[in-house]
Amino acid sequence: xxxxGSDAGAVDAxxxxxxxxxxxxxxxxxxxxxxxxxRETFFPDDPFRPFKNQPRSRRLQxxxxxxxxxxxxxxSYKLSYLKDDIIAGLTIGSLCIPxxxxxxxxxxxxxxxxxxTSFVPPLIYALLGVSREIAIGPVAVVSILLGTLASHQLPVxxxxxxxxxxxxxxxxxxxxxxxRESYLALIFTxxxxxxxxxxxxxxxxxxxxxxxLSHAAIIGFMAGAAVTIALQQLKGxxxxxxxxxxxxTDIVSVxxxxxxxxxxxxxxxxxxxLFFLGFLLLSKFIGKKNKKLFWIPAIAPLTSVILSTxxxxxxxxxxxxxxxxxxxxxxxxxxxxxxxxxxxxxxxxALRVGFESALIALTEGIAIGRTFASFNNYQIDGNKExxxxxxxxIVGSCTSCYVATGSFSRSAVNYNxxxxxxxxxxxxxxxxxxxxxxxxxxxxxxxxxxxxSIIINAVLTLIDIPAAITVFKVDKLDFxxxxxxxxxxxxxxxxxxxxxxxCLSVANILLQVTRPHxxxxxxxxxxxxxxxxxxxxxxxxxxxxxxxxxxxAIYFSNANYIRERILRWLDDENDEIKKENxxxxxxxxxxxxxxxxxxxxxxxxxxxxxxxxQKRKVQLAFANPGTKVIHKLNDxxxxxxxxxxxxxxxxxxxxxxxxxxxxxxxxxxxxHVQPFSVESKEPHMRx
Numbered sequence: 001x002x003x004x005g006s007d008a009g010a011v012d013a014x015x016x017x018x019x020x021x022x023x024x025x026x027x028x029x030x031x032x033x034x035x036x037x038x039r040e041t042f043f044p045d046d047p048f049r050p051f052k053n054q055p056r057s058r059r060l061q062x063x064x065x066x067x068x069x070x071x072x073x074x075x076s077y078k079l080s081y082l083k084d085d086i087i088a089g090l091t092i093g094s095l096c097i098p099x100x101x102x103x104x105x106x107x108x109x110x111x112x113x114x115x116x117t118s119f120v121p122p123l124i125y126a127l128l129g130v131s132r133e134i135a136i137g138p139v140a141v142v143s144i145l146l147g148t149l150a151s152h153q154l155p156v157x158x159x160x161x162x163x164x165x166x167x168x169x170x171x172x173x174x175x176x177x178x179x180r181e182s183y184l185a186l187i188f189t190x191x192x193x194x195x196x197x198x199x200x201x202x203x204x205x206x207x208x209x210x211x212x213l214s215h216a217a218i219i220g221f222m223a224g225a226a227v228t229i230a231l232q233q234l235k236g237x238x239x240x241x242x243x244x245x246x247x248x249t250d251i252v253s254v255x256x257x258x259x260x261x262x263x264x265x266x267x268x269x270x271x272x273x274l275f276f277l278g279f280l281l282l283s284k285f286i287g288k289k290n291k292k293l294f295w296i297p298a299i300a301p302l303t304s305v306i307l308s309t310x311x312x313x314x315x316x317x318x319x320x321x322x323x324x325x326x327x328x329x330x331x332x333x334x335x336x337x338x339x340x341x342x343x344x345x346x347x348x349x350a351l352r353v354g355f356e357s358a359l360i361a362l363t364e365g366i367a368i369g370r371t372f373a374s375f376n377n378y379q380i381d382g383n384k385e386x387x388x389x390x391x392x393x394i395v396g397s398c399t400s401c402y403v404a405t406g407s408f409s410r411s412a413v414n415y416n417x418x419x420x421x422x423x424x425x426x427x428x429x430x431x432x433x434x435x436x437x438x439x440x441x442x443x444x445x446x447x448x449x450x451x452x453s454i455i456i457n458a459v460l461t462l463i464d465i466p467a468a469i470t471v472f473k474v475d476k477l478d479f480x481x482x483x484x485x486x487x488x489x490x491x492x493x494x495x496x497x498x499x500x501x502x503c504l505s506v507a508n509i510l511l512q513v514t515r516p517h518x519x520x521x522x523x524x525x526x527x528x529x530x531x532x533x534x535x536x537x538x539x540x541x542x543x544x545x546x547x548x549x550x551x552x553a554i555y556f557s558n559a560n561y562i563r564e565r566i567l568r569w570l571d572d573e574n575d576e577i578k579k580e581n582x583x584x585x586x587x588x589x590x591x592x593x594x595x596x597x598x599x600x601x602x603x604x605x606x607x608x609x610x611x612x613x614q615k616r617k618v619q620l621a622f623a624n625p626g627t628k629v630i631h632k633l634n635d636x637x638x639x640x641x642x643x644x645x646x647x648x649x650x651x652x653x654x655x656x657x658x659x660x661x662x663x664x665x666x667x668x669x670x671x672h673v674q675p676f677s678v679e680s681k682e683p684h685m686r687x
Contacts (some may be wrong), residue, residue, distance in 0.1 A: 008403075027443060047381070066384070069130055079455070081420040088419035089427020090527075091295055092135045096428060099433055100449035101325065101412075101443065103240070106229065107402055108151060108166045108183065111325055114138050117396060119432045121404035122425035130380055131369035132421050135410035135428065136392065141225045142361050142403050143248065144232070148494045149356060150186050151247045153349035154179075165243040168326065186350055188336045192397035193354030198362055199390025201228040207382035210363050216287070216471045217501035218363060219464055220482035224489025224497050227251070234258050236452030237273040239266030239323055251490050272311075273449030274321035276304045279655055280457040290539050301454045308450040323448045330440035332433065333399040340397075356498060357358035358393075362678035363407035365389055368406040372415055394446070409458050417630045433495060481508060482512045506622040516552030518565050521591060521651065528652040530591070542606060543656055544583040544662040546573055549591035553635035554602030563605045566590070567612065587658040588618050592625040593652050603636045610642060618663075621646040623654045 065072045076658050089371065098116050104114030118137040125136045137154030154162050157179055164176035166183045201207060215401070231254045235245040243262060246257035282299035287293055311317070318324045341347060366385050373380045394401055414424055466632070472479040481504040490498025519532040530547060533539050548566055552558060574584055598606075613620050620642055630647070633639050639647065648654035 013243070017574055021486045041214055044535040047383075056510065058342060058635070061469050066209070067581075068127060070422070073132075074286035077421065079154070082419040082423070084420050086425040086427050086522060088414050088417035088424040089432060089451055090426065091298045091417045091487055092414050094299045095413055096135070096137050096407075097432065098301040098305045098451065098454050099407075100432075100447075101446070103138040103140055103143040104402075105167045105451065106140060106147050106148040106232070107138070107457070109402065110169055110328075111155075111166055111332075111443070112328050112436075113400060113402060115432055115440075116399065117404050119212035119429050119436060119651075120333055120401055121396045122429045124395050125388055126422035126425045129369075130228055130384055131373060131406070131416045132376070133372035133411055133419055134365070134369045134406040135351050135414045136425055137404055138402065139361075139364065139405055139407045139408065139414055140229050140455060141222060141364065141462065142357060144225060144229050145360055145498070146187065146190070146353065146357050146403055148247075148249050149353040150190065150349075150494075152495070153353060154183055154186055156247075163243045165241075165400030165420040165447070168498045170326075184336075185339045185341045186346055186353065188339045188400070189341050189350035190345060190353035190357060191393055191402050192340060194361065194403050195349055195357035195393030195395075195397060197355055197390070198386050198393060201362070202383045202386030202388075202390060206211055207366075207381050210359065210366065210382075211499060212505050212509070213359075213363055214478065214481060214505040216475070216482040217485045217505045217645055218367070219467050219471065220485030221489060221501045222364075223464065223468070224463045225494055226459040227490055228254075228494060229459045230256070233452035233456050235450045236323075237270055237277075237456075239269035239321055239449070240264045241323070245321050249489075250492055253669040266323075267324050268320060269447070269449045271318070272308065272322065273453050275608055276308060276450050277306060278455060279458060283488040284457065291416065294413060295507045298413045298417070299457050301457070304450055304454065305443070305446050309446045312445045312447055318445060323451055325446045325448060325451070328440040328443055330436060330438065332436050333401065335398060336400040337398050338581060344615050356495065357403045358542035359389075360498065361393075361403050362386060362389060362456060364408070365406035366413050372411060373408070396629045406420050409461055461612040466671035477508060477511070479503065488529045495633045510557075511551070513555070514559060516550065516556045516558050518551065518562065518569070520569055521547040521549055523655075528650075530651045530655075538545065542659065544585060545587045545589060545655060545658050547589045547591065547655070549649060551594045551596065553597040554595055554605070555597075556598050556601035559599075559602040562602075563609045566609060570616075570618070583662065585618055589612060589622060589623055589651060589654045589658065590647075591623050592629060593623070595629055596626060598629050598632055600636075601637055603633065604634075606638060607641070610638075619646065620646060621654050621658065623648045623651045631667055 036143050050062050051456060054062065067103050070348065097115065100114030101111040102114070104111050104117075107113070112163075122136040125134075129136075146280075157175060159173070159175035160179045161172060161176065164172050164179060171177065201209060213469075226249070228249045231251060232249065234240070235242060235258070239256065240258070240261045244261060244264070246253045248254070268589055280300050283297040287295075289295035312322065312324060319428060340371075341350070366380070366382050369380045370382075389405060393401075396402070396404055417424075425681050468479070471482055481501070484504055485497055485501035488500035519534065521530040522533040523530055523659055524534070524536060524539050530541055532539070534551070546569065548569055550562055552562075570588065576585060579681070610620050622642070625647065648657070
């Protein structure tokens with residue numbers, strides 16, 4: 001290991017002898033640096049660690065365990081676990097069935113497709129997924145996003161008439177039938193591509209991409225989507241037909257459509273819907289008050305469906321303006337491969353719809369999985385989860401399913417019900433299978449207003465007001481992102497709201513990168529510790545010395561700002577000193593420990609700073625530069641330009657040396673250090 005040694009006349013011999021020089025570790029090869037960067041980017045969790053020094057048979061077993069997690073947890077599976085998983089599976093099954101029928105309508109699909117989506121994808125996830133608590137199926141946000149995107153990409157043609165409704169299979173005319181087929185083709189093809197995108201992100205170890213959506217932006221987006229979904233349910237709560245209701249999701253269009261169809265309002269429908277919405281909210285309140293009664297809000301939706309269906313059968317309200325679900329063809333998932341379209345305009349539209357749906361589905365699903373994993377003290381491999389989500393959606397798209405992901409409400413019920421493994425998902429799937437095979441006729445007379453009340457009750461959990469308040473208290477910029485995403489969804493569209501959430505998240509990152517934090521440091525009384533003077537007002541300044549800390553890597557995006565900010569610190573502090581008739585600054589010490597990296601533009605900016613300081617008769621010094629930084633500064637000739645002896649191990653050491661060289665007025669207590677000439681040791685950066 002080489003050292004930054006002495007430089008001719010820069011610092012007294014006594015000073016050099018009394019301090020440890022800054023070390024410059026031996027350089028690694030560019031190939032090694034590239035390998036390290038790739039490993040930290042794509043394999044930060046070191047997934048191959050268990051395979052090291054293992055025989056081939058053991059590696060094969062570990063590989064199979066990684067691909068199929070049940071091979072690992074089934075070895076320790078107990079009979080008592082099965083009881084818990086069955087109870088949890090039956091509980092979430094009773095919750096998902098009525099939700100699925102309603103969510104499929106949000107996606108613009110007939111009710112049966114929601115049930116299809118809760119049968120196949122959970123089975124695939126149970127085979128490939130890592131999370132024990134997550135409950136898989138259609139969710140409200142993804143359903144409304146998918147339905148909104150698909151309807152925008154594929155508007156109803158004029159020949160299909162305004163009565164054409166993709167959620168119903170009633171024959172209107174040939175044009176409507178053809179349009180519904182095109183709509184299904186778009187949905188299934190988009191789901192296929194959503195699965196491809198998700199699996200590809202996992203296989204290519206690109207899971208960090210979804211981290212670009214900040215938590216605050218997600219809170220705002222989810223809350224906006226929840227309000228949008230709830231407003232969309234006004235058509236069901238008031239008895240307005242789906243075909244005549246607007247397909248837009250912004251609050252203005254929805255409310256306008258509600259009041260434009262006052263003639264379709266049904267007081268019986270509204271009364272029935274509000275009664276059961278009150279019942280569902282009361283059940284949720286009871287479940288929150290007493291965690292042991294979690295099963296009450298879990299079974300409340302199915303109970304509402306059963307009671308309301310019986311009520312309609314007895315009172316014949318369907319003949320008095322109360323709209324019902326209608327006939328649901330009972331069958332197990334048919335193949336939808338023949339509906340895929342890989343050419344023309346449908347392909348372009350499916351790619352776009354699939355990508356946006358995949359992004360939201362992954363963000364929600366992985367966030368849910370990680371949340372519940374933290375409760376039980378185990379880790380979720382985000383890339384492995386992406387592969388599992390992608391595979392289940394690819395298989396699902398081939399079996400008449402649309403985009404599925406983890407449901408927060410069902411996962412919470414699953415967790416509270418005491419599930420132990422993904423077998424709870426299998427039990428739920430079997431329950432849905434039974435309904436598909438023999439029980440779909442039971443939902444024929446279910447009022448649409450009940451499904452609307454179930455959806456409203458479910459999406460209210462997506463509005464996290466305490467989290468929004470916390471964001472407001474902690475970070476106002478984050479709150480602006482939250483609010484913008486919320487308002488974008490509410491007043492423009494779900495798609496634009498998502499775009500705003502992504503853009504603001506990226507903008508927040510860019511703001512932090514281009515305008516990094518810098519701080520003036522002072523000495524904590526009776527210590528050798530130097531800290532931010534704003535955080536510690538009692539810290540003391542060192543006369544004649546300005547100490548600045550840069551809390552960021554120095555790149556082309558922020559290099560000029562950092563240089564200008566340092567000079568502004570120098571000017572501002574000098575102005576204060578002049579008012580107090582103090583000693584002007586003769587030394588500038590830059591604390592470099594938070595600076596993790598620097599590029600060529602950053603080095604050029606430091607060169608400009610050095611020249612400016614020389615003209616002002618201020619000596620530049622550095623404290624504790626990191627390995628990458630000192631390597632690059634040394635290779636560029638900047639270390640020699642400043643003077644090797646002006647690089648120190650600590651701020652305290654730099655201060656002690658500088659204090660011994662401060663000039664007071666016209667007389668010097670110690671020899672004044674003349675600034676080093678850049679011209680004599682010009683770095684080669686500009687050549």
